[in-house]
Amino acid sequence: MANDRVTVGSLLILDAAFAGYASRYDLGSVKNPGMGFFPLLIGLGLGLTAGLCLWQKRGRMTWQEVPAAQQEAQVRPRSLGRVYGIMGTLIAFAALNSLVGFWVCTGAAMAALLRICGLRSSKNALAGAVLTAAAGYFLFEFLLGQKFPEGFFK
């Protein structure tokens, strides 16, 4: 429940920023809407819906809920550590791939993900990383002719 309020509350804050930004654009008129009109309309709709959700959650639940999904969210601490580990790896990949080079980053990310997901052997993780980077390079750059950031190897 509290988590859900946080989610809806976050959407409400995001929406306030969005609607505020939309109002800075040319709104035009009701008969001749400008480029800010429709986004403002969406922002107001989202604000209203989120507000209603928050208001309803204060009292009894009248909107249908999915308790199973919320139960799913109650995960073991170890699994949560894995989730944070995967998120961290993905963020690091997004931040570093153009600097370090796409395929080096791919290999490193693969090794990290294999370990996070439970592969115990470091040797196997390293082999998996090299194999993934090599296969990716061969398939996407060599066969399909796609260009990826070279980073250090430029």
Added chain:
Amino acid sequence: MGVIGNLIAGFSQALALDNLLFALIGVALGSLVGVLPGIGPLGAMSLLLCTTFGMTPLHALIFFAGIYYGSMYGGSTTSILLNVPGESTSVVTCIDGYQMCQKGRAGAALFIAAAGSFVAGTLSVLGLMLFAPLLADFALKFGPPEYFSLTSVGLAVLTYISSGSKAKALLMVLVGMMISMIGMDPVTGNQRFTLGFLPLSQGIDFVPVAMGLFGISEVLNIVTSSSSQVRIRRVALRELLPSRTEISRSVGPVVRGSFLGFFIGLVPGPAAVISSFSSYALEKRLSKRSSEFGHGAVEGVAGPEAANNAAAGSAFLPLMALGIPFAPPMALILAAMIIGGILPGPTFIQENPDLFWTFIASMYIGNVMLVLLNLPLVGLFVSVLRTPAQILLPVVAILCLIGVYAVNSSSVDVWVLVFSGVLGYVLRARGYDLAPLVLAIVLGPKVETYFRQSLSISGGDYSIFVTRPISLTIALLPLAIALGWWLFHGAFKFSRGEEHGRET
């Protein structure tokens, strides 16, 4: 040339070796994707979108369509053998399919699921072949007000039929529309909500968002769920034949499921899932052996499997005839077509008859391939589940990263993927349905464009949306269907009540 002549011409091209190969790879991949829980057709198609750069539009269309309807076949296999639905469309098949398996009728259940899927798939292609040209001709009369009604009603229906809370579905639609506003204003071409960041000037692409929401978030979701190594039951080829009683009990559900699925497939959103549940409910109500449902009733496998396959086929109808994707995988097929320089819409069939009829013929062929692949090779497909999650999950995550970069060669897309993945994980855990968000990103700009164009045509008169007959009809159609369903439901309950009264 008539329908038959066009179809013959289509078959002559579809039977070419290259087209057969793309259909085979597509349906085989689709079956594989269907078997694996967590990797849906949307994720697979997102990953493979970059591979369509080197394909002709026809190859891309055959390939992606094969993945989509192939996944519907594959999903039932694990539902029956392991009680693990490979796809959300096969959840309902677990109920009776797994019970049949427990009773030693796994082979029969697999055969009936495959045969039902084949019949329904073929019937839905027949429907697509007959109705798509008619609808496309009719859609030539559509202007911006009609398209506005269609897209906005589509989003409204999507909100209503989404799983879980309607308020949450509405929130997701509005968030999706909000994301779709970033980038260029579709009417004036000015930039908005880019915060001065140049890469955002083209807007946020739907592909990385879809891959993040359905691919990365699924990886995170599986990591948190307890997993155990599956024990797979072997099914010998001779066990596949169902008994005569099982066949005769399946005919009605398959036919009803095919028609129900075809019409539900035209509705925006997760139509295939809804159709399978609706078919199950319908069969349970109509059956004289309703007490058997949940304990291995063959109707509970035949009906839903036929329905979800029919829905998968009919989902192509709005895309081909109107150019509007009503399901997330259709949006990816649209993306693949656009990459190939083809824009579906009312004039698509007239301008590209070869492409359309070859595609239709390839769907017939694909359905045959699926039966031939899935029944004898059922053991092979299921054995993929033996791949440990600790290897499978990193591979999926890395493929998402590579695939998303390869589509636009953009590092921003990688960030969008990561952000969407985390967002998708959080939203899923809170019980939000993600399909409305993705579809709203695709339909949002269209809704705005048609809205503003309509007002421009009418000089600011809002009555344009209700004074044009087609626009008004489209707007009122969901209400009419809801009313009709309510009346039918009421009448059905009344007659059942009377019967029950007579019995007691």
